[in-house]
Amino acid sequence: MARAATTADAFNAIAEPRRREILDALAGGERAVNDLVAVLELPQPQVSKHLRVLREVEAVLVRHDGRRRLYRLNGPALKPIHDWVKDYERTWSERFEQLNVVLEDLKRKEEGDGSGR
């Protein structure tokens, strides 16, 4: 797809659901393309296409073992994005934790309304 050329970065790599599945599958260790085809239940050309995008951003690395091409996860390439998402998540978790406190307050006040006003 033409899009890959303009969006081939690490962020794009993990924004695509099937590529996330590939990364998940590789998190368990090195795998050959055929393994991935079986796990993802996708036609081989599609898996290869996704692998190409992942390889371009170095999210995965490949090595040859005889005829087989073995793919493995390259964590460092994805770490900045992972860290960023985690940090973003942490901020929102803390924010929502406070929002939760506010909500408990609102709930208590509503329950008190019957006798209170």
Added chain:
Amino acid sequence: MAVADSGSATVTLPTEEQILITREFDAPKRLVYQAWTTPELVRRWWHANRGEVTVAEIDLRVGGAWRYVAVTPDGFEVAFHGEYREVVPNERIVATEVYEGAPQTDGADEGTLNTATFTELDGRTTLTTLVQAPSLEVRDAIIASGMEAGMQDALMLLEQVARSLR
């Protein structure tokens, strides 16, 4: 879905230009909406434990403006503002969001378009916020600035608050 108590926020990247933040609350959606849209209440939660909210202005109508400012204990200030595009009470709020520290020329002054959706089931509310960047450039700016801790004149969003208020 399985998280029963006060879970944490979940952040996903549905497309390359979007960020989706999800959290479930043990409260009806009208209360979550109230907490989300009432200035005195926003002051109590938007700081994310990293400072103090000094300004929370909300003109809750289509075309109305909002502005939040937070200050860290050591005096660093971050400010965001935007305009409401859609307001459906207790259901949905669509608004733009611009980080005021963003350079003018970078396209970041466009900001993002954020959609907050309130969905209630059995008295519990799922709040989802979809952050839509107008372009890959702006999205890259969000990420780039978010990853440079302490970079104060960088672009964008809420994650700057996260970084800067640290």
